[in-house]
Amino acid sequence: MTEILICRCQEITREDIRRAVEDGATTVDGVKRRTRACMGLCQGKTCERLVQGIIAELTGKSRAEILPQKSRMPVRPVKIGLLGGADDRPV
Numbered sequence: 264m265t266e267i268l269i270c271r272c273q274e275i276t277r278e279d280i281r282r283a284v285e286d287g288a289t290t291v292d293g294v295k296r297r298t299r300a301c302m303g304l305c306q307g308k309t310c311e312r313l314v315q316g317i318i319a320e321l322t323g324k325s326r327a328e329i330l331p332q333k334s335r336m337p338v339r340p341v342k343i344g345l346l347g348g349a350d351d352r353p354v
């Protein structure tokens with residue numbers, strides 16, 4: 264059987280997502296926790312809508328009923344001055 268790659272960043276297939284839904288995932292975050300889909304370099308920009316569509320198809324819900332993933336703060340360390348807009352040079 265041909266594997267259909269849904270999340271290219273994390274190499275998650277349609278079958279992986281089907282198993283996650285079978286395991287009880289009903290939201291993009293639920294699939295994300297079980298498979299790591301949407302956690303790659305593009306942060307789901309490429310695959311989130313596909314994951315939503317597959318969940319909708321497998322659960323019989325409309326696409327609009329499937330909650331998208333929650334946004335998270337960046338995990339890369341940044342200087343506090345960059346966030347606040349203040350000049351962070353030492354005095």
Ligand code: FES
Pocket residue numbers: 269270271272273300301302303304305306307308309310311
């Ligand atoms: S394709 Fe899924 S996180 Fe990039």
